[in-house]
Amino acid sequence: MATTFFNPTKDTWMTSFKENKPIVFLFQDKLCPACYSFEQTVLSDPEVQEYLFSNFLPVHLDINRFPDLYERFAGNDFLVHTIQAINGNLLGSCNNLSVSHFLKNLYQYKQISQQIQDPFQDVLTLQDFSPLIQEEAKRFHEKIDLISEITLSTLLGAYDSMYGGWAVQKHKIYPSSALDFLLLFHQRSQDEELLKIIIQTLRATYRGLFDKQNGGFFESANRDWKTVLSFKKSLENNVSAARTLFHSYQLTLDPYYLDKIRETLVFCLNDLWNKKQGLFNYGLLAHPLYDLTNELFLSRGNCEIISLLYEVEGIIDLPTHKKELDKIKSSVLKRLRKSETPYGIPHELSSGKRHPYKQFLLQDQAAYLNLFIQLYSFTGRAIYRKRAISFVNLIIEHYFDLKNNLFKDRVSIPETDFGPLMKNLFPIRDNAFMVNNLVTLSHLTEKPTHRPYRELATNCVTSYYSNFGISREAPFPPEFVIANQRLIESAIELVIIGSIKDKKTQQLMIEMKKIYDPFSIIELFDPNKDKQMMELKFKDYNFHNPPLAFIKIDSTISPPAYYPKEISLMLQRLLEAFRSDV
Numbered sequence: 001m002a003t004t005f006f007n008p009t010k011d012t013w014m015t016s017f018k019e020n021k022p023i024v025f026l027f028q029d030k031l032c033p034a035c036y037s038f039e040q041t042v043l044s045d046p047e048v049q050e051y052l053f054s055n056f057l058p059v060h061l062d063i064n065r066f067p068d069l070y071e072r073f074a075g076n077d078f079l080v081h082t083i084q085a086i087n088g089n090l091l092g093s094c095n096n097l098s099v100s101h102f103l104k105n106l107y108q109y110k111q112i113s114q115q116i117q118d119p120f121q122d123v124l125t126l127q128d129f130s131p132l133i134q135e136e137a138k139r140f141h142e143k144i145d146l147i148s149e150i151t152l153s154t155l156l157g158a159y160d161s162m163y164g165g166w167a168v169q170k171h172k173i174y175p176s177s178a179l180d181f182l183l184l185f186h187q188r189s190q191d192e193e194l195l196k197i198i199i200q201t202l203r204a205t206y207r208g209l210f211d212k213q214n215g216g217f218f219e220s221a222n223r224d225w226k227t228v229l230s231f232k233k234s235l236e237n238n239v240s241a242a243r244t245l246f247h248s249y250q251l252t253l254d255p256y257y258l259d260k261i262r263e264t265l266v267f268c269l270n271d272l273w274n275k276k277q278g279l280f281n282y283g284l285l286a287h288p289l290y291d292l293t294n295e296l297f298l299s300r301g302n303c304e305i306i307s308l309l310y311e312v313e314g315i316i317d318l319p320t321h322k323k324e325l326d327k328i329k330s331s332v333l334k335r336l337r338k339s340e341t342p343y344g345i346p347h348e349l350s351s352g353k354r355h356p357y358k359q360f361l362l363q364d365q366a367a368y369l370n371l372f373i374q375l376y377s378f379t380g381r382a383i384y385r386k387r388a389i390s391f392v393n394l395i396i397e398h399y400f401d402l403k404n405n406l407f408k409d410r411v412s413i414p415e416t417d418f419g420p421l422m423k424n425l426f427p428i429r430d431n432a433f434m435v436n437n438l439v440t441l442s443h444l445t446e447k448p449t450h451r452p453y454r455e456l457a458t459n460c461v462t463s464y465y466s467n468f469g470i471s472r473e474a475p476f477p478p479e480f481v482i483a484n485q486r487l488i489e490s491a492i493e494l495v496i497i498g499s500i501k502d503k504k505t506q507q508l509m510i511e512m513k514k515i516y517d518p519f520s521i522i523e524l525f526d527p528n529k530d531k532q533m534m535e536l537k538f539k540d541y542n543f544h545n546p547p548l549a550f551i552k553i554d555s556t557i558s559p560p561a562y563y564p565k566e567i568s569l570m571l572q573r574l575l576e577a578f579r580s581d582v
Contacts, residue, residue: 021057024106045099051106209241210260215267216284217241234283235272235301238264239308246312262316268305269320269328278331280305299345302332303367307374336368343398343411344368344391360411365395366433373440392441395434396456401426405463407434435460 026043028035042048052058209217216233242264249257272281279297306329318325339345343360345368369391376384399407406426438457 021055024052024056024058026058042099042102048099048103051103056106214271215263216271217264232283233267233271235268235280235305236298237283238268238272239301239304242268243304243308243311246308258316261312262318265309265312265316265318266320269318273328278335280332299336299339299364300367302336303364303371306332307371310374310378336371342394344394360398362395362399362407362409362430363433365391365399366430366437369395369437370433373437388441392437392453400456405459407431407460431460 028039043052211218211233217238218233242261245257245261245264248254249261268280271284274281274297277297280302282296282298282301309325309329313325320328336345341360344365346360346364369388372384372388372391375381376388395407398411401408404426407430408426409430435457438453438460442454442457
């Protein structure tokens with residue numbers, strides 16, 4: 001067929017943004033007679049070609065080469081090879097799609113993409129971005145680091161170009177924590193195409209997920225924004241959204257973001273603060289039959305909102321008086337301290353009937369540790385540094401697995417031990433969080449007694465990549481992607497300061513650049529060509545259940561025995577670039 005279809009790469013999305021054309025994925029099976037007929041008749045029709053290439057960015061995909069992507073966009077029915085747009089709207093199937101039908105659906109798809117209302121209209125433009133920030137960031141322009149490239153190629157694989165969000169599951173869009181990384185990378189690179197992605201994501205997140213009448217962000221929404229799939233407005237989710245907006249303000253200096261942050265924090269302070277308990281509630285659920293929020297207070301969300309309140313102090317004027325805010329901060333800190341046990345702080349600070357047990361989760365311990373690190377950076381008080389060092393030693397004692405050089409996901413009190421399922425689970429996100437904490441702590445003091453923190457972080461990163469490499473699953477949920485990026489970020493910093501000398505780990509870091517291209521995964525890890533590489537896939541990992549990706553240690557899994565020469569050359573160039581900057 002004489003068309004100009006091309007294999008999709010991260011440049012596909014960049015081209016889509018640059019030319020302002022929605023992407024249309026055309027999934028076809030070369031062995032399917034109906035697909036062949038569709039290609040020879042409908043797609044070869046001059047009128048179809050003219051309209052298709054003038055208004056869209058068509059991408060041709062062979063179902064046999066990209067089964068995972070086909071399953072994501074087209075569903076689980078492999079008997080009917082559907083022709084589908086990236087936003088999930090069915091354009092028709094190869095069996096019944098005529099020229100007129102296909103053109104009609106394309107026209108409707110184009111109309112939908114043009115009719116999306118934009119609440120940020122006339123508020124945010126590229127020209128509004130601070131020239132000072134742009135000038136400061138120019139020095140990073142020539143060297144977009146490895147983390148940036150990995151993140152872009154990975155996240156764009158799960159990016160919804162029409163609605164501007166990352167779809168964790170086929171029909172869901174979450175307010176993505178990936179924004180924090182995109183904002184960071186834009187500061188480094190000043191890439192205008194990346195900036196468009198950031199702006200589009202912010203717009204879509206606010207448009208689809210913010211409760212304009214009552215304030216606060218919902219957890220997730222349907223792609224058409226008409227149906228909120230989850231009515232939960234959790235503390236953790238709203239704090240994350242507020243922090244992203246705050247980073248957006250720091251990047252743009254646009255006061256509009258301050259208003260949105262204020263609305264979100266007012267919702268948390270008014271609707272989620274429980275004065276009687278002196279803690280913030282877990283969240284709000286719209287349905288009374290499923291309201292588990294009464295007397296349920298999760299430690300992680302409470303840690304994160306206190307940290308954010310310190311961060312925005314003096315920048316955002318909240319209706320709550322400063323004295324009252326100080327009381328809230330003090331109250332939460334006291335309750336957190338009061339809940340400490342030999343295992344650290346429990347997952348539920350105060351539980352209802354539905355949650356009679358206490359789990360001591362690593363994610364809560366890591367958030368508590370990070371709070372003390374942040375408090376020290378905000379206040380400069382030595383007591384917080386002392387508490388951070390004391391607490392990290394406690395975490396290492398109870399959670400670090402010396403055999404595997406990784407942190408366990410939880411410790412259960414003896415009388416409620418859940419048995420073998422609780423053992424040997426090493427969540428990637430929480431290990432990434434702890435590695436970042438350890439690297440930060442290693443910078444807070446130069447005492448020789450604290451050098452092991454850096455060594456421990458090094459061992460953790462080395463062990464993780466030596467045992468697992470990376471996930472070969474596609475598409476990637478944002479939470480899983482971010483966990484990988486945090487580990488990579490820490491690993492690269494450790495390489496810079498000379499802590500990681502293991503060549504295998506360094507090579508694995510570079511190998512990610514290839515593997516994280518979402519459309520090369522199937523080709524690189526064809527089970528018929530390389531069974532050993534396919535065996536490296538995470539066992540017991542279900543990427544449809546974010547945010548925690550639990551990994552069960554399996555001693556029979558070993559990393560690949562070879563590394564291409566080009567990877568070694570890339571590593572050399574990367575390290576030379578880093579050393580020239582240090």
